[in-house]
Amino acid sequence: MTKGRLIGVGLGPGDPELLTVKAVEIIRAAPVIAFFAKKGRRGNAREIADRWIPEGRIELPLYYPMTTEVSFEDSRYIASLRAFYEAATDMLAAHLDTGRDVALLAEGDPLFYSSFMHLYVRVREHFATEIVPGVTGMAGCWSRAGLPMSWGDDALSVLPGTLSEDDLAKRLAETQAAVIMKLGANLPKVRRAILRANLLQHAIYVERGTMAGEKIVRLAERGDEEAPYFAMILIPGNGRRP
Amino acid sequence: MTKGRLIGVGLGPGDPELLTVKAVEIIRAAPVIAFFAKKGRRGNAREIADRWIPEGRIELPLYYPMTTEVSFEDSRYIASLRAFYEAATDMLAAHLDTGRDVALLAEGDPLFYSSFMHLYVRVREHFATEIVPGVTGMAGCWSRAGLPMSWGDDALSVLPGTLSEDDLAKRLAETQAAVIMKLGANLPKVRRAILRANLLQHAIYVERGTMAGEKIVRLAERGDEEAPYFAMILIPGNGRRP
Numbered sequence: 001m002t003k004g005r006l007i008g009v010g011l012g013p014g015d016p017e018l019l020t021v022k023a024v025e026i027i028r029a030a031p032v033i034a035f036f037a038k039k040g041r042r043g044n045a046r047e048i049a050d051r052w053i054p055e056g057r058i059e060l061p062l063y064y065p066m067t068t069e070v071s072f073e074d075s076r077y078i079a080s081l082r083a084f085y086e087a088a089t090d091m092l093a094a095h096l097d098t099g100r101d102v103a104l105l106a107e108g109d110p111l112f113y114s115s116f117m118h119l120y121v122r123v124r125e126h127f128a129t130e131i132v133p134g135v136t137g138m139a140g141c142w143s144r145a146g147l148p149m150s151w152g153d154d155a156l157s158v159l160p161g162t163l164s165e166d167d168l169a170k171r172l173a174e175t176q177a178a179v180i181m182k183l184g185a186n187l188p189k190v191r192r193a194i195l196r197a198n199l200l201q202h203a204i205y206v207e208r209g210t211m212a213g214e215k216i217v218r219l220a221e222r223g224d225e226e227a228p229y230f231a232m233i234l235i236p237g238n239g240r241r242p
Numbered sequence: 243m244t245k246g247r248l249i250g251v252g253l254g255p256g257d258p259e260l261l262t263v264k265a266v267e268i269i270r271a272a273p274v275i276a277f278f279a280k281k282g283r284r285g286n287a288r289e290i291a292d293r294w295i296p297e298g299r300i301e302l303p304l305y306y307p308m309t310t311e312v313s314f315e316d317s318r319y320i321a322s323l324r325a326f327y328e329a330a331t332d333m334l335a336a337h338l339d340t341g342r343d344v345a346l347l348a349e350g351d352p353l354f355y356s357s358f359m360h361l362y363v364r365v366r367e368h369f370a371t372e373i374v375p376g377v378t379g380m381a382g383c384w385s386r387a388g389l390p391m392s393w394g395d396d397a398l399s400v401l402p403g404t405l406s407e408d409d410l411a412k413r414l415a416e417t418q419a420a421v422i423m424k425l426g427a428n429l430p431k432v433r434r435a436i437l438r439a440n441l442l443q444h445a446i447y448v449e450r451g452t453m454a455g456e457k458i459v460r461l462a463e464r465g466d467e468e469a470p471y472f473a474m475i476l477i478p479g480n481g482r483r484p
Contacts, residue, residue, distance in 0.1 A: 022259035133385035143375035
């Protein structure tokens, strides 16, 4: 019997119209739709894809073991996450083994800072896979902000807000354009790094880009109150332009 | 009379199925479809969008003044490009003034290293605008290569191959994941920089990702013969993974 394929489907930044034509086709055709969620919630991925999922599909929610942010350095957290990824891989494999294709939804792009990758590298040892790329969250944010991000010979750095203040300040000073992701409680530290790199006047804060409740403000006009984890800061390049 | 809107439409990496649902809707509805091309050619953007453009639309090709690569430092080249962007802006404005919306096609994402931006910043002084983000060329390439690019706290650097060898080597040594774009004749220099950063064994070369004629090989297995300008090199991160 032919085994099923795992298809990683990029959902884009949040607006359901920003799925690709191919992503919609895969979601409509796949017998099993899998997605990550926090326990007790439907989850953002399932929400974004909602209008494209036909009635009667097998749905496979993969519930994260913890709902609050814990330090990644905590060894119990690592062990718990590993057990989760392994159990989730087994849940996918059970369907793939019977010949069913599984579409695993991934917010943004499947191979760019996604949970999808943790299952992908495990599943592809045993099953065929395919990736449908998606519009990244950052592209959704800069399109809504109307911000030309990188010109000509600009280098663009994507930096997690989890880096140290020194590291962030150094990297910001050496790049032309930057996106700082994973803000959450890191915002005050990120702001200090941006100030040290003398870039505050160019920094734009975007929360829930392309979705309901979207907020776009200059960072200089926003306080240091905690940001959502998926909020980001955009610092556009200013490279050559005739 | 209401003036028209300029809509920057991201086309994605090349596969026509990788346009977003929204991009297809805009292309189907817009009375004028504008796109960049080299003189005497239909152009890659027009080609990618072909199946989505209804019969009888007004088409507005914007022909670049030069078809061969000239040093950007050449002042005649800068003057010629500036004149081209200004003339193209006038061509868009003529339609916008009569109330017609214009969809300007942009390969990849409209605000990420695109020619679109040069018209966008001029047109938006006078007309309403909208951006439909697209899947970037690099996301198309890493999806076809099946390459998880950035994990957890990885920083990802997007670097133009036009940078100096020293600059590239330094930036590569300091990042976790990298995409090197605009290869063309820069490939031998880029390879030397990758070797200096001791990353050759991780570097993947991708040409025409998601399109006919796609090539994906380890850089170590490819010679230094000139690459297409839009080929790229991917160096994936290897960050935390439980």
